[in-house]
Amino acid sequence: MTTQNYEPKLDLVKERMDQINKIMEKFKDLPDVQRKLQGAKAALQESEKEIMHYYDLTDLTKHGL
Secondary structure, three states, rough: OOOOOOOOHHHHHHHHHHHHHHHHHHHHOOOHHHHHHHHHHHHHHHHHHHHHHHHHHHHHHHHOO
């Protein structure tokens, strides 16, 4: 399984990623658990991207663009 270096921008996302990484380490010998946790990480990354995109759009609206 390849690991990408992803650095979250939001503190909450960073905390959740750290939690997931700890759980992944704990269950490293269980491939099904690893796949589910990898899916959770991907969903968390996608959610953060959507949140950041939303804030970018609201920032543009505040400046009348």
